[in-house]
Amino acid sequence: MNENSDNLIEIRDLSYSRGHREIFKGLNIKIPRGKVTAIMGPSGTGKTTLLRLITRQLLPDSGTILVEGTDISTLNQKELYRLRRRFGMLFQNGALLTDISVFENVAFPLREHTRLPNRLIRHIVLTKLHAVGLRGAADMMPTQLSGGMARRVALARAMVMDPEILIYDEPFVGLDPISMGVIVRLVRKMNDALGISSILVSHDVQEIATVADCSFLISDGKVAASGSPDELHNTSSELVRQFMHGMADGPVAFHFSAPNYAEQLLGRDAE
Amino acid sequence: MIREIWYTFIDFLQTFGKLQLFFVRLVLNSPSVFLRRGGLIIKQIHNAGAMSLVIIMVSGLFVGGVLGLQGFSILSKFNAEDSIGTFAAFSLVKELGPVITALLFAGRAGTALASEIGLMKATDQLSAMEMMAINPLQRVLVPRFLGGVISMPMLTAIFIIVGLFGAHMVGVMLLGVDEGAFWQQLQSTLEMRDVYEGVFKSVVFGIAASLFAVWEGYNAIPTAEGVGRATTRTVVITAITVLILDFMITAVFLR
Numbered sequence: 001m002n003e004n005s006d007n008l009i010e011i012r013d014l015s016y017s018r019g020h021r022e023i024f025k026g027l028n029i030k031i032p033r034g035k036v037t038a039i040m041g042p043s044g045t046g047k048t049t050l051l052r053l054i055t056r057q058l059l060p061d062s063g064t065i066l067v068e069g070t071d072i073s074t075l076n077q078k079e080l081y082r083l084r085r086r087f088g089m090l091f092q093n094g095a096l097l098t099d100i101s102v103f104e105n106v107a108f109p110l111r112e113h114t115r116l117p118n119r120l121i122r123h124i125v126l127t128k129l130h131a132v133g134l135r136g137a138a139d140m141m142p143t144q145l146s147g148g149m150a151r152r153v154a155l156a157r158a159m160v161m162d163p164e165i166l167i168y169d170e171p172f173v174g175l176d177p178i179s180m181g182v183i184v185r186l187v188r189k190m191n192d193a194l195g196i197s198s199i200l201v202s203h204d205v206q207e208i209a210t211v212a213d214c215s216f217l218i219s220d221g222k223v224a225a226s227g228s229p230d231e232l233h234n235t236s237s238e239l240v241r242q243f244m245h246g247m248a249d250g251p252v253a254f255h256f257s258a259p260n261y262a263e264q265l266l267g268r269d270a271e
Numbered sequence: 272m273i274r275e276i277w278y279t280f281i282d283f284l285q286t287f288g289k290l291q292l293f294f295v296r297l298v299l300n301s302p303s304v305f306l307r308r309g310g311l312i313i314k315q316i317h318n319a320g321a322m323s324l325v326i327i328m329v330s331g332l333f334v335g336g337v338l339g340l341q342g343f344s345i346l347s348k349f350n351a352e353d354s355i356g357t358f359a360a361f362s363l364v365k366e367l368g369p370v371i372t373a374l375l376f377a378g379r380a381g382t383a384l385a386s387e388i389g390l391m392k393a394t395d396q397l398s399a400m401e402m403m404a405i406n407p408l409q410r411v412l413v414p415r416f417l418g419g420v421i422s423m424p425m426l427t428a429i430f431i432i433v434g435l436f437g438a439h440m441v442g443v444m445l446l447g448v449d450e451g452a453f454w455q456q457l458q459s460t461l462e463m464r465d466v467y468e469g470v471f472k473s474v475v476f477g478i479a480a481s482l483f484a485v486w487e488g489y490n491a492i493p494t495a496e497g498v499g500r501a502t503t504r505t506v507v508i509t510a511i512t513v514l515i516l517d518f519m520i521t522a523v524f525l526r
Contacts, residue, residue, distance in 0.1 A: 087402060097399075109405075161403075
C-alpha cells in the first residue's frame with residue numbers, strides 16, 4: 001500500500017530560523033488523514049509558524065513538507081492556490097475582513113471562487129453561521145463583535161468552502177466555557193461527519209484531551225513527544241509531564257534567561 | 272563608519288529594487304483587476320478621491336486667494352495688475368496645482384491607505400486572503416493603487432479650478448481688477464503645452480503617491496507601532512519624492 005495515502009501531511013527534517021533564533025531544528029511530524037491532530041507546545045515554540053510553513057505562507061530553510069505526497073515548495077502560485085482551496089484556516093484573532101459585514105465575510109470565498117446564485121450563497125452562509133450560533137449577527141460589522149464571536153464567524157468562514165483540511169490556530173483562547181464546549185464539539189463533529197482532517201494548534205491541555213486523536217508536543221525546535229493525549233498524560237518524560245500538568249519547575253524554564261536574581265536586586269550586576 | 276554608510280547604501284539599493292519590482296507587479300496585475308474587479312476600483316476612487324474633495328477644495332480656494340493678493344501686490348509695482356489672471360493660472364496649472372494636491376493627497380488619502388493596509392496585515396487579513404486562495408495583490412493592493420492613480424489628476428483639476436476661482440474672487444471682486452482683462456490675458460497666454468505639463472505632473476505624482484502609500488502599508492511591521500511608523504513614512508517619502516520629481520519634470524519641460 002502506498003505509504004503516503006494514510007499520511008495527509010508529512011514534515012521531514014524541517015528547519016526554520018527567524019533572524020538568529022532557530023525555531024525548528026530537524027522537526028519530523030506525520031499528520032494522519034481523517035483524524036484530529038493537535039500540535040502543542042509552550043508559548044513561543046513556533047506553533048503558529050509551523051502552520052504558516054504547512055500552508056506555505058513561509059518557506060522553510062531546509063527540509064520538506066509533503067501534502068498528500070506533493071512537496072509544496074515545488075508548487076507554482078496557481079497550483080498552490082488550488083491546494084489552498086482545499087484548506088480552511090482559522091486564525092488566532094479571526095482575521096475577518098473589517099470593511100465588510102459578517103455575512104459578506106462568510107460569503108467572501110464563495111463569491112470569489114464560485115458563480116453560485118445569490119440565493120444559494122445566502123442559504124449556505126446562513127447555514128454555516130447557524131452552526132456557530134451567530135445567524136443573528138449576520139448584518140453586524142466585524143468591529144462590533146467580541147473576540148470570541150469573531151473567532152466563531154471566522155470558523156464559519158473557514159468551513160464555507162467545505163474544505164478537506166481544517167487548520168485551527170489557538171481556537172480555544174478567550175472563549176467562554178459555553179462557546180468553548182460548542183466549538184470543541186463542532187470540531188469533533190465536522191471531522192467525523194464530513195470526513196475531513198483537522199490540525200489544531202493549542203496549549204489548552206484539557207480541551208486537547210477531549211478532542212484530539214493524536215498530539216505532538218513541540219519543544220526546543222523538535223518533537224518532544226507524540227501519541228494520544230492519554231499516552232502523553234501518563235508519560236514518564238519530565239518535560240512532557242511539566243507541560244501537561246502545568247508545573248513551574250522542570251526542564252522547560254519558565255524564566256527568560258536573566259542574570260542572577262539576588263545579585264541583580266542587590267545591584268551588583270552593574271559593577 | 273564608512274562600512275555603515277556602505278551598508279546603508281546597499282540597503283537603500285535593495286529597497287529601491289524591491290519597490291520597482293513591486294511597482295511592476297502592480298502594473299502587470301492592473302488589467303485583470305480593471306476587467307474583473309471594476310467595482311473595487313470605483314470604491315477606492317471614492318475613498319481616495321471623493322473623500323479628499325473637501326480638503327482639496329478648501330486649500331485650493333485659499334491658495335488661489337493668496338495668489339490673488341500676492342500677485343496684485345507684485346504686479347502693481349509694474350502697473351500690470353491686469354495680468355493677475357495669467358499669474359494665477361500659470362502658478363496653479365504648472366506648479367501649485369499638481370504639487371499641493373499631491374502633498375494634500377499624501378496627507379489625506381496616502382496615510383489612510385497605508386494605515387488601512389498595514390492594519391489588514393497586522394490583523395492577519397492579508398494572510399487570511401492568501402489562505403482562501405485569493406491574491407491580496409489583486410483584491411487589496413491594485414484597486415487601492417489604481418484608485419489613487421485615477422483620483423489624483425481629477426483632484427488636481429478641481430484644485431486648479433477652485434484656485435482660479437479664489438484668485439478671481441480676490442483679484443476681480445475684492446481688488447477691482449478688470450474682469451475682461453483677467454480672463455482675456457489668461458486665455459491668450461496660457462498654452463496647451465502648459466496644461467500638458469500640469470497634467471503630466473499630476474499623473475506622475477499620482478502614481479508616486481499611491482505607490483508609496485500601498486508599499487509602506489504592505490511592508491509595515493505588523494504591529495500597532497509599525498503601522499504608525501509606516502503612516503508617517505508615507506507622508507515624508509511622498510513629499511520628498513514629489514518635490515524632487517517636480518524639479519526634474521519642470522527642467523525637462525523647460526527645454
